[in-house]
Amino acid sequence: MGDHHHGPAKGLSRWLFTTNHKDIGTMYLWFSFAMFILGGAFAMIIRAELFQPGMQLVEPAFFNQMTTLHGLIMVFGAIMPSFVGLANWMIPMMIGAPDMALPRMNNWSFWILPPAFLILASTLFMEGGAPAFGWTFYAPLSTTYAPPSVTYFIFSIHVLGLSSIMGSINIIATVMNMRAPGMTYMKMPLFVWTWLITAFLLVAVMPVLAGAVTMMLMDIHFGTSFFSAAGGGDPVLFQHIFWFFGHPEVYIIILPAFGVVSQIIPAFSRKPLFGYASMVYATAAIAFLSFIVWAHHMYTVGMPIAGELFFMYATMLIAVPTGVKVFNWITTMWRGSMTFETPMLFCIGFLVLFTIGGFTGLMLSIAPADFQYHDSYFVVAHFHYVMVAGAVFSMTAAVYYWLPKWCGRMYNETMGKTHFWISFIGFNITFFPQHFVGLAGMPRRIPDYALQFADFNMMSSIGAFIYGASQIMFLYNVIATIVAGKPTSDEKVWDGAEGLEWTVATPAPYHTFETPPAVR
């Protein structure tokens, strides 16, 4: 207790016992990168198996475990924690707060994550193998036909849900209660806005996911029949509950990415963000709509026609606020004094590729057309355009953008740009052909395929290896920057950057804004 004008503690205890938002943010970011590598390794196994038709490397059962764990680890282990890490680092600095509102709980939210994923990964070595029912874990695949390791899977979902809920409550309390004098809601940086809305979504839907896995647990071990028609329940009930969580979940992943892009594009266009207020309202509109569109994931499961129509039109509505955002970003760049450093390149890549992913989403929203696309590689291509080119590209942009502020050293720009171009090209070689094989009828989550899909799959696999390898370059660049990057002490690392985080010293001191700054 007492005064805080000192630096971090030494050794391991700094990280284990910390209450500092920057330490915790750093741990989240490194943890999520480790998970990104692990989930990426699983993806490489999937693509290696699909390199040629026929059974190549792994057993079908193991292939299913790979698709399942790849999805779970990328969604819950890589993308979500990476944005929570970014929120931890940046939100207090962006709103002029000394730390997160509840610092000890903040540390706890982080520390329950690694063991939860250790348990999840350890299912690979359990009898009966890891969960093999897809990251969506539909009943009865995840109940009647599940391996015993499903129980560990259920509890790890519980734990990481707890982490998300506590992290979100912390973000809400920080944003609502810790803004510096003069920092009104409508002056907040857009990254803070998108995270506030994301946190609301998380608090609303993570408990629903907890309910879903609890029902699974009861069905498996305690004789209930939530998802069993023999007892009067319904497997489709699982899908409804899961997607009531799952659809807001995809916006939980993409909204902070929108926030990042809304910070970076103005900085390198040297113009304020176009249509700030409309960006805020569009984010809120997307969040609201996310609660009433879930069954568009289930068009083919058997629904009354009125239901199909409702969910189809509600889904199409999302294109409106999303379009507002895309046009605002483009308009921000319009006639700006643009430069193309690595963060900006990743944001422009995001803009182009995310828009493609958005359009394929619009195609999928059309119920009668979806009967053809459902569970095909078209869907895989669609969501990788929004998850990878959307969330991961923007996260990468964020790291390049704020890394100099975090560690006071500049990354290697040439290597950064090379990383972008290899990522961009590798990504498109991987996923663009999957649109075609999907439309031609190749189903997802199957280790073998018909011969006519061979060429495109080989392309996809080559692209995936290129994209995967380029991430090693990213890792190298980040470590090289931290260890031996060119020192910089400019408060404003980027001349066009705006916001409170650029008013503190570089590298950012251990404690910032111990007394709140005044905001005009």
Place this chain on the structure above:
Amino acid sequence: MSEQATTAHEKYYVPEKSSMAVLATIGLIMSTFGAATAMNQATFGDGEPSYTLMYVGLFVFAAVLFSWFRTTIRENIAGLNSAQLKKSYVIGMFWFIFSEVMFFAAFFGALFYVRTLAGPWLAGEGEGGAMNHLLWPGFEFSWPMMQTPQEAVGGVTNQLIANMGTFTSAEKSMAFSEVGAWYQWLPLWNTIILLTSSGTVHIAHEGLLSGNKKRFNLWLGITVALGVVFIGLQILEYYEAYAHYGLTLNSGIYGSTFFMLTGFHGFHVAMGTVMLGIQLIRSLKAGHFTSDDHFGFEASSWYWHFVDVVWVGLFLFVYIL
């Protein structure tokens, strides 16, 4: 838009480094890993399941939580908590309760879905004709569901699709029509008790606000006692269900929704009773709480009102309608 609470040059208390988060993690992971292992041993293994790891983990977890709350209370007494920090706790508690509401929403959603959509479809309504005819011939839907689809086709050996076990419906439901007189119907008494307790906790709060600690202690004590009585009656109801009604977790979707909704609610009542009980002990033994500083009690009372509201939903949709 409302303005923020921060005033210029105010200092927000950021606690020193703390080992509690890591210790709590150890407890949490031990208990969840232990629970998963024990459940798998019971369901898939041969031999007796071992609960040691789970219990040790739960003990560690409870001990850390105790120490965590004690630290927080001591910081408050030491005057470290600014008005702004207290507001953070208020916001945190509010959104925690909201997350609990959403947890119950999942189970209420399941109940509504089964009662209004899935159940009638299984019985052949709408587009479900072929399904009923081919898979569950003879199944008719009613609520409470007194005959599961499995029983309708003549048991597990006659059914065409796999499932997790045998679902034998209850002989009697928990509905009002099953008892002879209104005073024999336990849920009604539980409703009266819980609604009363929401009133008594409010009276206790008023007493505290007016500086009357005696009144506070008395009415808080009554609230805790009502909570204990509620849990006792709930246990009695479960005993009746298993022993005399044939209503168990295996009684198809009626038993599933009944026990999960009332069970999780009962668990939350127990949590709320413990929370209020601790506030009572704090007030009696340590003389905590003044008319303007009593967030520990206030948060617990919000939680109590929340379990009360959930019960009203339960009473309406599980017992009456």
